[in-house]
Amino acid sequence: MASGLYERICSSADSKSVWMRKQRQDFHKYAESGWHEVRTCSIIAEHLVKLGYTDLVMGKDAFKADARMGLPSADELDNTYRRALDQGAVLPYAEIFKGGFTGICATLDTGRPGPVIGFRQDIDALGVLESRESEHRPAREGFSSVNDGWMHACGHDAHAVIGMALAELLTEFKDELCGKVKLVFQPAEEGVRGARGMVEAGLLDDVDHMFCLHMGARAKGDAESQIGIGKINCFSLANAKLDICFHGDASHAFEPENGNNAMLAAFTAGQAIYGIPRCSLGGSTINIGQITGGTGRNVVCDEVKMVMELRGWTQESLVYIEEYTRRIVAHAAAMHGCTSDIELKGATVHTKIDEPAYTEEMIRFAEGLGFKTFGPSSGIMSDDFSYMAKRVYEHGGKVLTFQLLSDVPAPFHSTRFDIYEDDLPTGLKFEAACMLRCMGLM
Amino acid sequence: MASGLYERICSSADSKSVWMRKQRQDFHKYAESGWHEVRTCSIIAEHLVKLGYTDLVMGKDAFKADARMGLPSADELDNTYRRALDQGAVLPYAEIFKGGFTGICATLDTGRPGPVIGFRQDIDALGVLESRESEHRPAREGFSSVNDGWMHACGHDAHAVIGMALAELLTEFKDELCGKVKLVFQPAEEGVRGARGMVEAGLLDDVDHMFCLHMGARAKGDAESQIGIGKINCFSLANAKLDICFHGDASHAFEPENGNNAMLAAFTAGQAIYGIPRCSLGGSTINIGQITGGTGRNVVCDEVKMVMELRGWTQESLVYIEEYTRRIVAHAAAMHGCTSDIELKGATVHTKIDEPAYTEEMIRFAEGLGFKTFGPSSGIMSDDFSYMAKRVYEHGGKVLTFQLLSDVPAPFHSTRFDIYEDDLPTGLKFEAACMLRCMGLM
Amino acid sequence: MASGLYERICSSADSKSVWMRKQRQDFHKYAESGWHEVRTCSIIAEHLVKLGYTDLVMGKDAFKADARMGLPSADELDNTYRRALDQGAVLPYAEIFKGGFTGICATLDTGRPGPVIGFRQDIDALGVLESRESEHRPAREGFSSVNDGWMHACGHDAHAVIGMALAELLTEFKDELCGKVKLVFQPAEEGVRGARGMVEAGLLDDVDHMFCLHMGARAKGDAESQIGIGKINCFSLANAKLDICFHGDASHAFEPENGNNAMLAAFTAGQAIYGIPRCSLGGSTINIGQITGGTGRNVVCDEVKMVMELRGWTQESLVYIEEYTRRIVAHAAAMHGCTSDIELKGATVHTKIDEPAYTEEMIRFAEGLGFKTFGPSSGIMSDDFSYMAKRVYEHGGKVLTFQLLSDVPAPFHSTRFDIYEDDLPTGLKFEAACMLRCMGLM
Amino acid sequence: MASGLYERICSSADSKSVWMRKQRQDFHKYAESGWHEVRTCSIIAEHLVKLGYTDLVMGKDAFKADARMGLPSADELDNTYRRALDQGAVLPYAEIFKGGFTGICATLDTGRPGPVIGFRQDIDALGVLESRESEHRPAREGFSSVNDGWMHACGHDAHAVIGMALAELLTEFKDELCGKVKLVFQPAEEGVRGARGMVEAGLLDDVDHMFCLHMGARAKGDAESQIGIGKINCFSLANAKLDICFHGDASHAFEPENGNNAMLAAFTAGQAIYGIPRCSLGGSTINIGQITGGTGRNVVCDEVKMVMELRGWTQESLVYIEEYTRRIVAHAAAMHGCTSDIELKGATVHTKIDEPAYTEEMIRFAEGLGFKTFGPSSGIMSDDFSYMAKRVYEHGGKVLTFQLLSDVPAPFHSTRFDIYEDDLPTGLKFEAACMLRCMGLM
Numbered sequence A, B, C, D: 001m002a003s004g005l006y007e008r009i010c011s012s013a014d015s016k017s018v019w020m021r022k023q024r025q026d027f028h029k030y031a032e033s034g035w036h037e038v039r040t041c042s043i044i045a046e047h048l049v050k051l052g053y054t055d056l057v058m059g060k061d062a063f064k065a066d067a068r069m070g071l072p073s074a075d076e077l078d079n080t081y082r083r084a085l086d087q088g089a090v091l092p093y094a095e096i097f098k099g100g101f102t103g104i105c106a107t108l109d110t111g112r113p114g115p116v117i118g119f120r121q122d123i124d125a126l127g128v129l130e131s132r133e134s135e136h137r138p139a140r141e142g143f144s145s146v147n148d149g150w151m152h153a154c155g156h157d158a159h160a161v162i163g164m165a166l167a168e169l170l171t172e173f174k175d176e177l178c179g180k181v182k183l184v185f186q187p188a189e190e191g192v193r194g195a196r197g198m199v200e201a202g203l204l205d206d207v208d209h210m211f212c213l214h215m216g217a218r219a220k221g222d223a224e225s226q227i228g229i230g231k232i233n234c235f236s237l238a239n240a241k242l243d244i245c246f247h248g249d250a251s252h253a254f255e256p257e258n259g260n261n262a263m264l265a266a267f268t269a270g271q272a273i274y275g276i277p278r279c280s281l282g283g284s285t286i287n288i289g290q291i292t293g294g295t296g297r298n299v300v301c302d303e304v305k306m307v308m309e310l311r312g313w314t315q316e317s318l319v320y321i322e323e324y325t326r327r328i329v330a331h332a333a334a335m336h337g338c339t340s341d342i343e344l345k346g347a348t349v350h351t352k353i354d355e356p357a358y359t360e361e362m363i364r365f366a367e368g369l370g371f372k373t374f375g376p377s378s379g380i381m382s383d384d385f386s387y388m389a390k391r392v393y394e395h396g397g398k399v400l401t402f403q404l405l406s407d408v409p410a411p412f413h414s415t416r417f418d419i420y421e422d423d424l425p426t427g428l429k430f431e432a433a434c435m436l437r438c439m440g441l442m
Helices: A005-015 A017-029 A038-051 A074-086 A156-176 A195-200 A262-274 A315-335 A356-368 A383-394 A423-439 B005-015 B017-029 B038-051 B074-086 B156-176 B195-200 B262-274 B315-335 B356-368 B383-394 B423-438 C005-015 C017-029 C038-051 C074-086 C156-176 C195-199 C262-274 C315-335 C356-368 C383-394 C423-438 D005-015 D017-029 D038-051 D074-086 D156-176 D195-200 D262-274 D315-335 D356-368 D383-394 D423-438
Strands: A055-058 A104-109 A116-122 A180-186 A209-217 A226-230 A234-236 A238-247 A284-293 A303-312 A339-348 A351-353 A373-377 A398-406 B055-058 B104-109 B116-122 B180-186 B209-217 B226-230 B234-236 B238-247 B284-293 B303-312 B339-348 B351-353 B373-377 B398-406 C055-058 C104-109 C116-122 C180-186 C209-217 C226-230 C234-236 C238-247 C284-293 C303-312 C339-348 C351-353 C373-377 C398-406 D055-058 D104-109 D116-122 D180-186 D209-217 D226-230 D234-236 D238-247 D284-293 D303-312 D339-348 D351-353 D373-377 D398-406
Touching: A005 A017, A005 A156, A005 A423, A017 A038, A017 A156, A017 A423, A038 A055, A038 A074, A038 A104, A038 A156, A104 A156, A116 A156, A116 A383, A116 A423, A156 A180, A156 A209, A156 A423, A180 A195, A195 A383, A209 A383, A209 A423, A226 A356, A234 A383, A234 A398, A238 A262, A238 A315, A262 A284, A262 A303, A262 A315, A262 B262, A262 B284, A262 C262, A262 D262, A284 A315, A284 B262, A303 A315, A315 A339, A315 D315, A339 A383, A351 A383, A356 A373, A356 A398, A356 A423, A383 A398, A398 A423, B005 B017, B005 B156, B005 B423, B017 B038, B017 B156, B017 B423, B038 B055, B038 B074, B038 B104, B038 B156, B104 B156, B116 B156, B116 B383, B116 B423, B156 B180, B156 B209, B156 B423, B180 B195, B195 B383, B209 B383, B209 B423, B226 B356, B234 B383, B234 B398, B238 B262, B238 B315, B262 B284, B262 B303, B262 B315, B262 C262, B262 D262, B284 B315, B303 B315, B315 B339, B315 C315, B339 B383, B351 B383, B356 B373, B356 B398, B356 B423, B383 B398, B398 B423, C005 C017, C005 C156, C005 C423, C017 C038, C017 C156, C017 C423, C038 C055, C038 C074, C038 C104, C038 C156, C104 C156, C116 C156, C116 C383, C116 C423, C156 C180, C156 C209, C156 C423, C180 C195, C195 C383, C209 C383, C209 C423, C226 C356, C234 C383, C234 C398, C238 C262, C238 C315, C262 C284, C262 C303, C262 C315, C262 D262, C262 D284, C284 C315, C284 D262, C303 C315, C315 C339, C339 C383, C351 C383, C356 C373, C356 C398, C356 C423, C383 C398, C398 C423, D005 D017, D005 D156, D005 D423, D017 D038, D017 D156, D017 D423, D038 D055, D038 D074, D038 D104, D038 D156, D104 D156, D116 D156, D116 D383, D116 D423, D156 D180, D156 D209, D156 D423, D180 D195, D195 D383, D209 D383, D209 D423, D226 D356, D234 D383, D234 D398, D238 D262, D238 D315, D262 D284, D262 D303, D262 D315, D284 D315, D303 D315, D315 D339, D339 D383, D351 D383, D356 D373, D356 D398, D356 D423, D383 D398, D398 D423
Parallel strands: A116 A180, A116 A209, A209 A398, A226 A373, B116 B180, B116 B209, B209 B398, B226 B373, C116 C180, C116 C209, C209 C398, C226 C373, D116 D180, D116 D209, D209 D398, D226 D373
Antiparallel strands: A055 A104, A104 A180, A226 A398, A234 A351, A238 A303, A238 A339, A284 A303, A284 B284, B055 B104, B104 B180, B226 B398, B234 B351, B238 B303, B238 B339, B284 B303, C055 C104, C104 C180, C226 C398, C234 C351, C238 C303, C238 C339, C284 C303, C284 D284, D055 D104, D104 D180, D226 D398, D234 D351, D238 D303, D238 D339, D284 D303
16 A cells, blocks of 8 residues: 555655755754753644644753753853844744753654654754864865854754654655654763653653664675664663862962861772772673863862762663772762762663574664665664663664764764765665654555 | 262162162063063163163073972063064063073172172062952052063062162262172062072172061051061971872773873872871971873773972981982882983072071161061071071072061962062161171161 | 503503592692702602603702792702701602602603603692691591692692693503603792793603693582683783882881881882873783881881782783883882892793684584583683693693682682582593693593 | 088088988888879878878879870779778778879978979889899899889889988078079970970979989990980970770681771781871871781781881971871771770970070080080980970070989899989989079079
8 A cells, every 4th residue: 555655755865965965054053062952853743833842842842851961050041041042943932941841852653553653863063173274075065063162063963854854854754654653852962961751751662673773884895875774773871970079178289287188088089999899790890981170279279079970881880980989089078078969961871682583673664765874783873862762672662773874074073073875865764764664654 | 988888878878768669660560570580681781781780790600500390481581582572572671581591799899908798689470360359459550460461469579679779879979888799689489480590600608797688568557567587597397399290191991901001000109208207307398289181981082180288397318208209200200111201490498597687686686777577487588598507508698588568468389379569678778787887888 | 453442551550549539638738838859859740750761850950940939048948958858858758859849750761653742730839828627528527738828729639640640640551652742840820930940941842732721610509520621722911920029128207318218219119100101002900918017106117018010912012101100110119219129939921722623623622532521711720831741832832721720618718618529531542632632642 | 592502511411321221222122114103292291291282283183084094994004003001001092093094293392492303213114124133233132023014114213212302402591592493303204205294284383494304224344334415405205105906807718708908907007007198297206106906816916006107307207107107007908997986195295495505515514524525415304294395495594404423233214224313312402403503602
């Protein structure tokens, strides 16, 4: 019955090519980093409303508020909100996303029996100052980021646009489809901060098939893009990003008895944290990456901040080192008459979904449709997606992450990163194919 | 013979009152911090040349170059040199002081037998952002610092002007004086960086009587200024200001074996430095006041800087803790595969010149002339002067430090600090009186 | 052709049961710990000579001298040598083993073509004070250790006796066998100290099939003994046992500048060693188990000893942490004006011989002979054997470790440990069966 | 009236010479260390009773029980009590001193008005193994210590005997004296443990003149003994002797998560304690002199003991570092899941009694009586006496410490230490002279 459906969808996808490029360049130019994606969300929201979507969970409804991690300060959010309005954020939608609630879950219900199929798109930019040099195409063509210090250097502009285009395809072919499709536009993937809040809002609890696409880099010199499907469907270490602050009291260095030395608290804690014994619960990594503190050479230091990351090869090993770290910090502070704060700036859960048969099936499926494939590669892709994958899998759903790999001109996260825009319809087509397969229509 | 000489000098001093205020406000407005005092020096130099001084040791001649401490970078010096020219530095004198050689030693030789008498004036501003509020007189009257972040918040603008006025008095009364007078205009007193270079150039090796004036704060509510003479003529702890840098190599936090962790070197060193045992050579103080390092949360830290100060109640105890610190730093670095630098940013030598009889005589002398006195107070005044005092004393000379204390409106080193400008001629008169006494003319 | 051979061997093995018990109780009573096994070796040597063995590599010939690890002091060895003579060590054999050369490799060459088959027996006791209570059979029956603080609490007395009995069987059935059999009696297995020296003497370089038996504990309440064959033929982590000593100089606590504080060196090193970053080369474990140092409360500590162990899940990860540890120790010492020694007291190499098919074959083989089996269990058995296994495997030989498991009355290494003496002929029979299989005679 | 009294007392003192030697040798042979002085006390008590003393405060009455420091365990006290009985402790007196209450305060009240005069004698031996060599007179003459590991190597045997002889003189001349005399026999001076308990029992609250004699070493080659009187009457740093214990939980080194690592707690605490900042409250010394801990190389360490001493040049500086140390210990333990104990094993209070005029008077007084004097030397003598001196001084009394210096054959606290027994009557005479002077009888 659905004969020719996939072909018609592909044809429609190709026809969106010019629009997709244009919208991607718009997102690229007005790059917004994690929890600041007000303009981006308002444009997506307006697009979805125009397409007729009525089941939109947005803003505060799309998050368990206190499960969001690594939020900027209220002042920062206010400042960037105003800037977003200046840069064309669409009202009244923009208001919905104010205050660090920059996510959307749009559901299309065909009204016919069938599976619930989810697609995750992350939409945030990175803290990178984009190149202004003419060798960099976005600079040359005038769409490099106008927001100094923020840049789409990881391809999430492409992810967002593919999601918008998929939303449009769904409405075009709704009558020939079955089940429900959920399109999740997620903020703050960088720093692994955004997924948890959406998962804990329950948005994915009914999903049967979850897909996550990410742009990737393939070997130099090969023009054709590839679909990369990892031998492990989804994999993430357990991860906790902590910001630690020791608060002491300044005094003249001559009279340390009148102060409380936060520097000593930091030294004691720093050595003890690195010294947490290796345990038998699983491997782990500890890194204190940044430190800053103190106001003057001859002043007892009143504050030290340390920026650190813990990773566990199992959830248990992360819990062990994180709890130990928290105990060390509290007692290192108290030992030196100081107090301490620990802020969880980001986290992932240990996730390993390893179904080689499914992977193999999907590779064969992609090849059968003429996609060039690359696999089995590692399944690591977006650590932050681990929350979503784990939830779907625990509820009995299936999960697949895949990459769309091109010969990108510069490494991911670098100042001259760019994507290969011909990939946009390719990614859209493969997402549509996956959807049809789940619906039993291919 | 010199009957009435002191009275005539005082009269001349009073007549310079308006000019001194004006010149002090000029220095205040164009505040220059340590080793940047190009404009200040050029104005002093022009003044001295106009007065007919021919024995001027200036710029590179006034310093043992590598005994200068805590120099800014060449770039910084270049930038501020250009700014000095923009702000009225006098050519060709300005060129003499380029590159961190901002000192002058002017000698007036009367041609008659007599002692060599030295006066030290420090001329540098502090790293303080001056208040712009109207309660602050310099702001209200339009002479607050135009060089953001630099401010004469310690009264060295007054010291410089009193020295210039003394130079003028000397030429006026030259024929009635005897011996030689050396006026030392010294840079970079803040951070105890400037005196050593001038001392090691030998400028003070022939001085018989050395004086050092410093502005001071007296108790609130007492309008009249005082001359404060400490019970110890001169006192300074031994002091070393060190900047320590650990250089490692970055790597991903996952692969620390590919990096060398400067953070660990800093933790090891920091704990060990604080843990240097108290020794029997004398008391000491150790303070690591500031720390900064690292580039990213999940990057093995490649560089940490620590800013610290060591003090010893004796020279021996300082040597002990400084050598121990240097050993710790080198080995803490090597232990973690890193390298290290230690830069001496400032230093003082332990100096204690304790001649209560001389102090008592000078207090009586000041009171005999009608000065209100305040003493015996502590003799600590300007730690940096310790190099000069020690050299003069070791060569058999006498040393006296004294303070000119007023009811200043805000604490020294604060953003609203100001002096009481009526003190300018008072300080000048007392310096002149000291000089006459040494010459046997009072 | 060899029909009935195995049955006749079994019959002979059973006939040795009483003798084996008696000899085992003798070894148990005169327990000798690692490198002190002079009496034990002399009895084995006399036994082998009486049986007619002529190819005996013993004492200094059986070891690469400096590859022996964790040797006692010369004084200790002298003392225990005298004691061994008092307790019946057999002369002149005892002299061969003097000075920590307590090993024997006996070869029986059948003169017929065939494989070289090796059996390793470890012969040392542990540093445990044996129970004197009547619930403990050796105490009750009068054969508990007379050497206070040394006890056969790991069953090596049984291993030694099974080896001696196997030597006898070989001579009885020599004419029906083929190839060569090497019986290796190895000292100092406890602390993983003894194997390396024998391996590096080249004793195993020609072995085609290597077997290693160890007593084991099976579940309570099951009277019958079992042969346990692990799913991995042989497995050992890489392991380094280090004794660290910091040498400083004492002084009165008042005058630390006259001393060098070994306590501070130990604190610095201890924290830094635990703080060695987890690397990506493989998991690891670090433990500083014991510390001792100092002579008086108010004396600057002149010496600290630390006893530690490093383990790596790969050889590379052990190398990383061991090299880092050595660097830390040297620099922590130098930092505090001290010197340091590190002694390697024991080590194993990472070994993983994983041939499930061979394991499976051997389990089937044992069951076919009526042995009750237990497998696949873990292949870890005697970490020290790793050197032998690795050498044989690298030369193309096959390796198998197996356990003889009984319901022992108390845990291994505990003060009331005892074996089940009926296991002695069982172990002997299975070793013989393995040998016949390798010879193609079963 | 009392004409000739001093001469008659001297004559009586000389007559006690033989008995004093004998009793001193008896005490020397049966040396008892701190809190174990049961035999010594029982002999002194019997002596005093026989002399007719009725005002005897002994055993539990002589101490505030919980102010005693550094007590041995109950088992140790029991063992040495039994040994004391075996070695001739006098019953029923011995029973009085059981359980670590080995002190006596005997008061002779003349019934006539006059001052209260105190003499302190310490009576304990040291933890030193006395030389058995014939060069050592006590060994040669058969009175070296029979209690292995305990030795009167600091002359307290002499102090005790001089006190006993003074008690006898007092009864002989009672009718010619006035006021009261208190003879305090104090245990556990070594380790500065014993004085506090007696002071806090109030024994010295009414003393007007307090004297403390100690044997001393004078320059080699000068046969004649001297009375040494320091320029400061009494001086002691503030001092706290702490034993610290960290209690963790053992586990296999592979599974540190099942244990709590006391070694890590010790490392963290040790570094932090040495790193306590130098404060402005006064100088200080910190020394961790001994450490011991752990049971096995591959066992997570379950207990570490550290033996340390803190000293302060002021009471305030000691309080600062002691409180900081206690805070560090508690939190270092808690940080690593451990608990901690701190035991105060000994302490002194900062005491400085500096009355040069009194010192000078007493030197003149001694010289007037024909004593050879040596002064002004330092007033440090017995840190433990500081509690007594401080109490007497605070109540308005006068305090004097003095030494009886001879050319001793070996250093104090060494295994061949001996006193010069001719000093016994010399010390007695000078104590008597001091007493008569206070009574106004000389």
